[in-house]
Amino acid sequence: MPSPTTYHSTAFLTARSPLNFALLMLNVEPRAHARTHKRFEHLWRHASRRLCADGAANRLYDSLDESRRGDFLPDxxxxxLDSLRGDVADYYAALGVPIEGEADQETHDFEKCLRWLQRWQSNEANHGQSNPAAAYSVVAYGAIGGRLDQQMANLNMAYSYKCFRDFFLVSDHSLAFVLQPGSHVIEPNRQVEDGTCGLIPLGSRCEGVRTTGLRWNLDGVCALEFGGLISSSNEIVEAQVTVQTSTPLLWTTSLF
Structure with missing residues (x-):
């Protein structure tokens, strides 16, 4: 029996969406551009949960003037907490924002936040406050950019945490998410995605990948793998893109 088709939409980037998502802000320097500030504020307003990973709280605090900080309080x-400044911690603590420090060096700050979100999701399900269809999606802002080793760790989180409905890695200039084995329909948001895209075989060889809706479609003949073929700098040419894959595959697009 063929696997069910999974639909992916990035409408949440610019419009109100039924997507129940948690916004995780990571400690990466944002680009000082009015368009990206507007995008971040849109995501903040429409998120169901908002978390800052350690020093990301410094960046949130510094990006807002005093009159607006109270409107952007993380959950x-x-x-x-090796990066969180004392003045920032004092400010948010005085306004009732929980600050949870964990010294465990086996996990990085991003994963510590994901574990908190995982607990919330489990508690809500156990108390009948949600159902599996309403599981959180993750929007990790600042997950692409900065040090390469940290980016690879962030990508590993997207591959590892399958308990969430969707897992979007977002920066000022890029968006990425993992396509699990099966059939996928992707509806790009052309208000913010410029059409440049890629299919990246991280972690394993990907065989039988077939696509439609791209300038250079894949026909399943050649495997995708590092040391061989990867589909980078491709282009979206239709309103929908379809992808069939037998192994996890990273989908990436460029944002403007």
Missing amino acids: LIAGD
Whole structure:
């Protein structure tokens, strides 16, 4: 029996969406551009949960003037707290924002936040406050950019945490998510996605990948793998893109 088709939409980037998502802000320097500030504020307003990973709280605090900071209070600041400034911690603590420090060096700050979100999701399900269809989606802002080793760790989180409905890695200039084995329909948001895209075989060889809706479609003949073929700098040419894959595959697009 063929596997069910999974639909992916990035409409949440610019419009109100039924997507129940948690916004995780990571400690990466944002690009000082009015368009990206507007995008971040849109995501913040429409998120169901908002978390800052350690020093990301500094960046949130510094990006807002005093008159606006009170409108952007995270639900949680979590991490090993080696980057969180004292003045920032005092400010948010005085306004009732929980600050959870964990010294565990086996996990990074991003994963510490994901574990908190996982607990919330489990507690809500156990108390009948949600159902599996309403599981959180993750929007990790700042997950692409900065140090390469940290980016790879962030990508590993998207591959590892399958308990969430969707897992979007977002920066000022890129968006990525993992396509699990099966059939997928992707509806790009052309208000913010410029059409440049890629299919990246991280972690394993991907065989039998077939696509439609791209300038250079894949026909399943050649495997995707590092050391061989990867589909980078491709282009979206239709309103929908379809992808069939037998192994997890990273989908990426460029944002403007």
